[in-house]
Amino acid sequence: MLNIEVRAMMDGRGLLFVLGTAIFTTASMLTKEQGIMVIAVCASYDLFVYHKVKVTDIVLFRLNLYKKEGVLEGLLCLSAIGMFLIAIRFYFMGFKPPEFAPSDNPASDSDSLFTRTLTYLLLPVLNFWILVCPRVLSFDWSMDAIPLVESLFDYRNIFSLLFYSILTYSCYLLLNHIQNVKLKLTKTHVNGNGVSHYHNHHSNNQNSKDSIKYNFKISRQHSRRGSSSSTESDDHVDFSKHYKIFTSQDILIISIAIMVFPFILATNLFFYVGFVIAERILYIPSMGFSLLVAQGVWILYKKFILDSSKRKIIGVTFIVLLCLLSAKTVVRNRVWLTEENLYHSGITVNPAKAWGNYANVLNSQGKTAEAEQAYKNALKHRGNMADTHYNLTNGLNRPITVQNQWSQQAHNMAHLNLAILFAQLGRHKEAEKIYKHCANLDTSGLKDPRLHENTKISALYNLGRMYSEQDKNQEAIEVYKEALRRRPSYYAPQSIYNMLGEVYMKIGNLDLAEHWYNEALKSKPDHIPAHLTMAKLYQKKNQLVKAEEWFQKAKKIDPNDFLVDQHYGQFLGETGRLQESAEMYKTALRKKPEDFELCFNAANVFRQIQDNALAEQLYRKAAQLKPHVATAHMNLGAMLHFNGKLIEAEKSYLEALKLKPDDVTTQQNLQKLRNLIQSQQVKGGV
Known part of the structure; x- marks a missing residue:
């Protein structure tokens, strides 16, 4: 607590106390806004505990009577700290009060x-x-x-x-x-x-x-x-x-x-x-x-100092109370261990929110039927929850329809998610329309307007990315630049800069690509994607030493990022260093064993170094992770074919053709396989 006396101020102790109070109050406020109220607690201690100030003197504004005791100095210092921190808080809020959804309060x-x-x-x-x-x-x-x-x-x-x-x-x-x-x-x-x-x-x-x-x-x-x-x-x-x-x-x-x-x-x-x-x-x-x-x-x-029996009752009661509350703490901590337990525990208090969150957890676990029922339970208690309507209609691993107009009109995050799903399903026209609509939604009056403004810029970012994937590079550049023009000050721009650089590299304008990569690094010097794209830029320029330096810089920034290992491994494989590439892929797989692209690319490298058993294992895993990707089944079939597992190989080829019937390579491989099976049968008959 703060105590400021004239004598203490003269020997420097008062300054130390003020500085300590300011530092710890700032740390407290940064942790949670209510931490700033430690200023009021300090003032209470200084006035009523240390100086024994009379309440009537405060009410009648007679604190100048305590001038020699340093009361006014203490209050002025505390007030200055408090006002400074409040000013900082309002600055970062844009000098506007926070906005919340009506359902929150x-x-x-x-x-x-x-x-x-x-x-x-x-x-x-x-x-x-x-x-x-x-x-x-x-x-x-x-x-x-x-x-x-x-x-x-x-x-x-x-x-x-x-x-x-x-x-x-x-x-x-x-x-x-x-x-x-x-x-x-x-x-x-x-x-x-x-x-x-x-x-x-x-x-x-x-x-x-x-x-x-x-x-x-x-x-x-x-x-x-x-x-x-x-x-x-x-x-x-x-x-x-x-x-x-x-x-x-x-x-x-x-x-x-x-x-x-x-x-x-x-x-x-x-x-x-x-x-x-x-x-x-x-x-x-x-x-x-x-x-x-x-x-x-x-x-x-x-x-009850003279009544030992009553003192024992008080002591035992207090210990029992302490044990009961401690047990409650242990039980509550266990509830917080998993989201499933936490959301289920809140059903009796807030059934609408709890059922909705509980349904999301069940859906993520693949329990579709239970998740659907939980979503319906949530809507029974509160029928106007946009995100729940959206999840119920589109989030249960079923074909997406455009029958969720209500959620499209009510929730811009639902717009963004829906557009992303349409893009993933190849429904690019619908995705484009929703991205543009999301980017121009009116977000006034919504909870956390900053979040919704960020969502609008994210819609432009994802639209530009979709254009880039469709090789509509000029459209992508225009969308990215629009995102930069509309970007609020609190939206970090490094990802947009980096994607702009990638588009320019695709169209062969390496100088502009390097410019935007550098802009991304200026905005965030430890931005991993910018390091990786810069490495690929130098690889394209055939400056392999510089390219590897950028990979190593990225690895130094975040040694645990599996994407760095994956892209580094890909670089090593493309430059003919297959054994080093395989080791790098092994490192990445230890960090992220369930990533489809990582498993698929690693399998390709292990096939090239003739580690066929591991290649087969990884192709199997890739096909399990994304069973709707035809190339996963085709490559698995080819590996099984090579390893002599002909019946399994035929099944994989057929699965690939179900997903992509006109794939010539798969058709040719299947024909070769059947010829081999037929020849073996003939030999066996002979």
């Missing part, structure tokens, strides 16, 4: 001030109940997890009334207690003649001021060093009583400060937040609550 979207007020009054009560009794927890409390309080006769208003009444009364007792303690501290110690003197903290009498300084110093000496000299025994006894009050009061102040200030940002008091209840915002307040509980147990324990 339904109360903020309500047109009724009455409904908003009653609901916002209830939410702190529910958050406090989670602290007291964390029995029901959820990964998401948005949508209708907490129904709006729309009537004065809603029974939940009773809890709000009770909560704020207790809170008001507790604050009254605390403030009254602070005032009483301040009055006790302003008494001087009893002198040798037994005469007791009282003083005003800001008396104009110089002797009184000297006495105050002396008495306060003696009191601190007792508290910190435990002095027990005979000449000061009376002072020690009096201050010990005060010190006990200080300890209980200080803990109470700090506990409440830690509980209240970090939570204020979640109350919708200053701006609307993107959630109803978020358990993550209770992490810091829970520290204050734990401190408060521990102090309460300690006070009860001391109260």
Whole structure:
């Protein structure tokens, strides 16, 4: 906590404290926005714990009375740090408040001030109940997890009334207690003649001021060093009583400060937040609550110092409570181990969101029927979820139709995903239309507008990529340049620069290709794709030494990136260094054994070095990873053919012809295979 005194400022300690507070507050804010409220906690400590400032002096703006104690300096430093950090935060937000979807915080979207007020009054009560009794927890409390309080006769208003009444009364007792303690501290110690003197903290009498300084110093000496000299025994006894009050009061102040200030940002008091209840915002307040509980147990324990049976009951109760909450923590941690467990656990609290996420997990596991039912369950609870409609109609490994117009109109991320799927299926005209529509969608009023602006640029990026794959290179260049013109400042441009370079390299303009690769590296010096494309550029220029240097640079930046190993291995194979290429592919396969392209290309290299067993194994894996790719089955058939597994080879050739009936190479290989089988049968018959 921060303590700034004039003397400390002079010897440099104050500057060190300020710097430390600024650094740790910044780190806290960068971790989570509510971390900035540590400033308010520091101010509470400085005012009420260290300097024992009276509340009436704050209310009446009389802090200048504490000038010699450094109170104003401390508050000014803390305020400066806080305002600086807030300014930085607003700068990165574009000086605009965050925007959220209505479903994230339904109360903020309500047109009724009455409904908003009653609901916002209830939410702190529910958050406090989670602290007291964390029995029901959820990964998401948005949508209708907490129904709006729309009537004065809603029974939940009773809890709000009770909560704020207790809170008001507790604050009254605390403030009254602070005032009483301040009055006790302003008494001087009893002198040798037994005469007791009282003083005003800001008396104009110089002797009184000297006495105050002396008495306060003696009191601190007792508290910190435990002095027990005979000449000061009376002072020690009096201050010990005060010190006990200080300890209980200080803990109470700090506990409440830690509980209240970090939570204020979640109350919708200053701006609307993107959630109803978020358990993550209770992490810091829970520290204050734990401190408060521990102090309460300690006070009860001391109260019954002469009753051992009651002390045992208190101790056992506390230990049992601690064990129960620890067990709850262990159970909850296990829920968070997998997405499946986490989303399933939230069904009782937020069924719409939980069923939708749970369905996505089931679908990714290939459990199509269960995923479909889960999507339908989600839509039963909330029928207007665009992403769920989209996933239900298009995400269950079934042919895609254009019967999801509702989701196309409601969710620009669904547009992007749908266009990508159309492009993958070869439906380029439909993909082109949706990419262009996505890039021009109106994203005002949507949750996280930055994300949606990024999605629009991503649509242009993917459209340019599709054009490039179709050899529509001029169209690709125009789309990429449009993406750069429309790119907001927060969208990283290196991928667009790199793709522009690739298109120029395809059309043979190597100078412009190198220019855009360099632009990508300027934007992000450790951009791996730019290193790989630069290496391929020098390979095309037949500058093989430079090309290999770029591969090695990429490998040095990220030794664990399998793509670097894959492209490096491809380079080594194309330059005739097949054994080195095979070793590089083995390294890549250890990192990413389930990648189709990697398995397929590695199989080609192992076939060339006549490691036929491993080549066959990798071709099999490639065909399993992408069973709809004809070349995978064709190459597997050829390898099986070469290895003498003729019946299996015939099956693979036939599978390849099902997928690509007009492939001449497969037809010729199949004919050769059947001739071989027939000749072997003839020999066997002879």
